[in-house]
Amino acid sequence: MNVTEELRLKSKLPRGDRHRRVTSAAMTAFTAACTLFAVGVLLVILAYIAWQGIGSVSLRFLLDSPRPVGEGGGIGNAILGSIVLLLLSSSAGMPLGISVGVYLSEFGRGRFASLLRFVVDTLTGIPSIVTGVFVYTIVVLPLKHFSALAGGIALALIMIPIVARTTEEMIKLVPQSLREGALALGAPQWRVTLGVVIPAAASGIATGAMLAVARVSGETAPLLFTAFGSRFFSHYLDQPIASLTVQIYSYAISPYDEWHAQAWAATLVLMTLILGINIAVRFFTRKKF
Amino acid sequence: MMSATTPKIPSQFTLPQDQSKASFVSTPAAPAKITVSDLDFYYGRSQALFQITLSIPERIVMALIGPSGCGKSTFLRTLNRMNDVIPATRVEGQVTIDGNDIYDPGTDVVDLRRRVGMVFQKSNPFPKSIFDNVAYGLRINRVTKSKTELADRVEQALKDAALWSEAKDRLHQSALGLSGGQQQRLCIARALAIRPEVILMDEPASALDPIATSKIEELIVDLKQQYTIVIVTHNMQQAARVSDTTAFFLLGKLIEVNPTEKIFTAPDQKVTEDYITGRFG
Amino acid sequence: MDYHRHLDDELNELRDRVLLLGGEAERALERAMHALAARDDSIAREVLSHDDEIDRLEVEIDRQCIDLIALRQPAARDLRFVISAVKMAPLLERIADHACNIARATIDLNTEPEIKLSASLQRMADHASSMLRAALDAFTARDAMAAREIIKRDKEINDLYNQLFHDLIAMMVSEPSTATRDARLLFVAKHMERIGDYVTDICELTVYMAEAAIIKHIH
Numbered sequence: 001m002n003v004t005e006e007l008r009l010k011s012k013l014p015r016g017d018r019h020r021r022v023t024s025a026a027m028t029a030f031t032a033a034c035t036l037f038a039v040g041v042l043l044v045i046l047a048y049i050a051w052q053g054i055g056s057v058s059l060r061f062l063l064d065s066p067r068p069v070g071e072g073g074g075i076g077n078a079i080l081g082s083i084v085l086l087l088l089s090s091s092a093g094m095p096l097g098i099s100v101g102v103y104l105s106e107f108g109r110g111r112f113a114s115l116l117r118f119v120v121d122t123l124t125g126i127p128s129i130v131t132g133v134f135v136y137t138i139v140v141l142p143l144k145h146f147s148a149l150a151g152g153i154a155l156a157l158i159m160i161p162i163v164a165r166t167t168e169e170m171i172k173l174v175p176q177s178l179r180e181g182a183l184a185l186g187a188p189q190w191r192v193t194l195g196v197v198i199p200a201a202a203s204g205i206a207t208g209a210m211l212a213v214a215r216v217s218g219e220t221a222p223l224l225f226t227a228f229g230s231r232f233f234s235h236y237l238d239q240p241i242a243s244l245t246v247q248i249y250s251y252a253i254s255p256y257d258e259w260h261a262q263a264w265a266a267t268l269v270l271m272t273l274i275l276g277i278n279i280a281v282r283f284f285t286r287k288k289f
Numbered sequence: 290m291m292s293a294t295t296p297k298i299p300s301q302f303t304l305p306q307d308q309s310k311a312s313f314v315s316t317p318a319a320p321a322k323i324t325v326s327d328l329d330f331y332y333g334r335s336q337a338l339f340q341i342t343l344s345i346p347e348r349i350v351m352a353l354i355g356p357s358g359c360g361k362s363t364f365l366r367t368l369n370r371m372n373d374v375i376p377a378t379r380v381e382g383q384v385t386i387d388g389n390d391i392y393d394p395g396t397d398v399v400d401l402r403r404r405v406g407m408v409f410q411k412s413n414p415f416p417k418s419i420f421d422n423v424a425y426g427l428r429i430n431r432v433t434k435s436k437t438e439l440a441d442r443v444e445q446a447l448k449d450a451a452l453w454s455e456a457k458d459r460l461h462q463s464a465l466g467l468s469g470g471q472q473q474r475l476c477i478a479r480a481l482a483i484r485p486e487v488i489l490m491d492e493p494a495s496a497l498d499p500i501a502t503s504k505i506e507e508l509i510v511d512l513k514q515q516y517t518i519v520i521v522t523h524n525m526q527q528a529a530r531v532s533d534t535t536a537f538f539l540l541g542k543l544i545e546v547n548p549t550e551k552i553f554t555a556p557d558q559k560v561t562e563d564y565i566t567g568r569f570g
Numbered sequence: 571m572d573y574h575r576h577l578d579d580e581l582n583e584l585r586d587r588v589l590l591l592g593g594e595a596e597r598a599l600e601r602a603m604h605a606l607a608a609r610d611d612s613i614a615r616e617v618l619s620h621d622d623e624i625d626r627l628e629v630e631i632d633r634q635c636i637d638l639i640a641l642r643q644p645a646a647r648d649l650r651f652v653i654s655a656v657k658m659a660p661l662l663e664r665i666a667d668h669a670c671n672i673a674r675a676t677i678d679l680n681t682e683p684e685i686k687l688s689a690s691l692q693r694m695a696d697h698a699s700s701m702l703r704a705a706l707d708a709f710t711a712r713d714a715m716a717a718r719e720i721i722k723r724d725k726e727i728n729d730l731y732n733q734l735f736h737d738l739i740a741m742m743v744s745e746p747s748t749a750t751r752d753a754r755l756l757f758v759a760k761h762m763e764r765i766g767d768y769v770t771d772i773c774e775l776t777v778y779m780a781e782a783a784i785i786k787h788i789h
Contacts, residue, residue: 525645526643529645552646553645553646553649554645554646554649554650554782555646555650555781555782556646561646562646562647565645565646566577566644566645566646566647566648567577567645
C-alpha cells in the first residue's frame with residue numbers, strides 16, 4: 001500500500017472524488033443562479049407591468065375607443081385592430097410559411113431548395129422596420145392610403161420565414177421510418193406528407209406558429225408605415241386600423257400622465273392576449289396520440 | 290419392400306404408385322414468386338449489390354443473412370422499390386414478381402407496394418389510434434366500401450397478427466401506448482390489412498425481448514401458409530427457426546442459397562460455414 | 571474474437587477427450603488380448619478395473635457435448651463435430667466393454683488347461699486394434715478418404731471370424747471334451763468381430779463430420 005492509497009483511506013472521500021463533487025456543486029449553483037436571475041428579471045418586468053397597468057384596466061377601458069385627455073376613453077378599437085391584424089397576417093403567413101417549410105423538408109433537394117433556404121434565413125434577419133418601409137412602398141403608395149391590409153401583409157412577411165424554418169425543423173424530426181411505413185403501404189408521397197408527417201409534427205409546427213404570432217404581435221415599427229393607427233373602431237380592411245402596439249407607442253411618448261397609465265394598461269392587455277392565444281393553441285394542438 | 294410388407298391402407302389415402310415415387314425422388318419446384326436476375330445496385334457511385342440472381346418460391350420463408358453492410362437490407366428494399374426514396378440510387382438488372390418486371394417504367398410503384406408489404410426493424414406505428422393504424426392502408430387504397438367492411442378487415446388483420454385479444458378493448462387508443470412487441474405486431478397487422486402477396490421483414494424482432502420475439506417468429510411461420518415472406522435477420526438462430534431457405538450475402542454478393550437445414554449443417558461454401566460457425570474474417 | 575477463441579478451445583478440449591477415450595479403448599483391447607495370449611490373470615484384472623475410468627470419460631464427453639450444444643449452439647462443421655463426438659463416445663466405451671469381456675473370458679480360460687490359440691484369432695486381434703488406431707487417426711485428421719478405406723477393411727475381420735467359426739465348430743465336433751473352451755474362444759472372436767463393426771461406425775461418423783455425408787447402411 002503506497003502513501004496516496006493510505007491517505008485516500010484516511011480521508012473519507014478520495015481526493016479526486018472530493019474535487020469532482022466540489023466542482024459539480026459549484027457549477028450547479030452557478031447555473032441555478034443564472035436561471036434565477038433571468039427568470040427573476042422577467043418576473044420583475046411582468047409584475048411591474050401588472051402593478052402599473054392594473055389600476056387603469058376596467059371593462060369600459062377594454063371596450064371604449066380613445067378619448068381626449070381627461071375624458072378617460074379606452075383601447076377597444078386597438079384590441080379589435082390587433083386581433084384583425086393578427087388574423088390577417090396569420091391567414092396569409094401561416095399557410096405560406098408552413099408550405100415553404102414542408103417543401104423544404106420533404107421535397108427540398110437541389111439548388112432551388114438551398115437558394116430558398118438561404119432566402120428564408122435572410123428574411124428572418126431583416127429588421128422589421130425595413131419590412132414596414134417595403135410594404136409602404138409596394139402597397140400603401142399605390143393605394144394612396146394606409147390600410148389594415150398593408151399592416152397584415154407586413155406582419156405576414158415577418159411571420160413567413162419564422163414559421164417556415166420552425167416547420168422545416170419540426171418535420172425533419174419526424175422519423176424517416178414513419179414515412180417509409182406509410183410508403184410501404186402504397187401511400188403516394190403527398191398523402192404521406194399530409195396524412196402522416198404533418199400530423200406527427202403538428203404540435204411542433206403549432207409551437208413554431210405561436211412563436212411567430214407572439215413575435216409579430218409585439219411589432220410596432222412596421223405598423224407605423226402600414227396600418228398607421230386610428231382613434232376609431234374600424235372594420236374596413238382598406239382603411240387605417242388601430243393596434244395595441246401603436247397605441248402603446250403613441251400614448252407612451254405623449255406628455256400626459258393619464259395616457260401613460262393607459263399605455264401601461266394596454267401593455268398588460270397585450271401581454272394577456274398573447275398568453276391567451278398561446279394557451280388556446282396549445283390546447284387545440286395538444287398531442288392526442 | 291414397400292408393396293410386400295406395408296399393411297394395407299384404405300385406397301383413398303394412397304397415391305398412385307408412380308406419382309408418389311416421382312414426388313419422393315424429386316419434389317417439383319414450387320413456382321417462383323420473385324425472380325431476381327443480374328441485379329446491381331448503386332448508392333451514388335458506390336456499388337452495393339453485385340449481380341444478384343435468385344428466385345424465391347411462393348409461400349416460403351426466405352431468410353437473408355450476412356454481416357452488417359453486406360447488402361441484405363438493400364436487397365430486401367429493392368423488392369418493393371423502397372430504395373426509390375433514397376436519392377441518387379440506381380438499379381440495374383431485373384426483378385420480376387409473378388413475371389412482371391417491377392423496374393419497368395410502366396410499373397405503378399404504389400400498386401407494387403400494395404402487393405409487397407414491408408415490416409421494418411424499428412416498429413413504426415403512426416401517431417394515431419390502433420384502429421386507424423391498421424385502417425390506414427385500407428383507406429388510402431380505398432379498399433373497403435363501407436364502415437362495417439373496414440372494421441371487419443381491421444379486426445381480421447389484428448387477428449392474423451395475433452394482436453386482437455390484446456387490442457380489442459383499446460382500438461381507439463393511441464398505438465404508441467402499446468409495448469414494443471405489440472407495436473411490431475401492429476405494424477405486421479397494418480401490412481396484412483391490405484392483403485399483400487409478399488411480406489418483406491427487415492430485422493423485425495431485433496429490438497424485442499425473447500418472448501416478444503418468439504411471438505413474432507410463431508407469427509411468421511403461421512403467415513407462411515398465405516404469404517411469401519423474405520426476412521432479413523442478424524440472429525442466426527432466428528433464421529434457422531423460421532425460414533425454409535436461407536441466402537447468405539457478403540460484401541454485396543450473394544454467396545449461397547440453400548435449404549436452411551443445409552446452410553446450418555453443411556453449407557456448400559467455406560465462407561458461409563465460417564460465418565455460420567462464427568469464425569468470420 | 572474472444573468468442574471464437576473460447577469456442578475453439580472447447581472444441582479442441584472435446585476432441586482431446588474423445589482421443590483419450592479412444593486411446594483407452596485401444597489399450598484395453600491390446601491388454602486383454604495380451605492377457606489372453608499370455609494366460610495372465612493379473613493383466614486381465616487390470617483391464618477390468620480400468621473400465622470405470624473409461625466409463626467416467628464417456629460421461630464427461632456426454633456432458634461436455636450437451637453443454638456445448640446448449641450454450642454455444644454450434645452450427646455447420648462445429649455442429650457435425652459435436653454430434654460425431656457424442657455418438658462416438660458410446661462406441662468407444664462399448665469397444666472397451668468388449669475388451670473387458672475378453673478379459674473375463676481369459677480369466678475363465680485360465681482355470682482350464684491351456685489350449686492352442688488359433689493364429690487367425692491373433693490376426694483378428696491385430697487387425698481390430700490397427701483398424702481402431704487408424705480410425706482414430708482419420709477422425710483427428712478429419713480424413714474422410716482414410717475413413718472410407720478403413721471401412722473396407724472390416725470385411726477381412728468378418729472373413730476371419732467366419733473362418734474361425736467353422737474351425738471352432740469343427741473342433742467342438744471332433745473333440746467334445748474341449749467344447750467349453752472352444753465356445754469361450756468363439757465368444758472372444760465374436761467380441762472382436764463386433765469391435766470391427768464399431769470401428770466401421772466410427773469411420774462413418776468421421777465421414778459425416780468431414781463431408782456431411784451420411785453413408786450409414788449403404789455399404
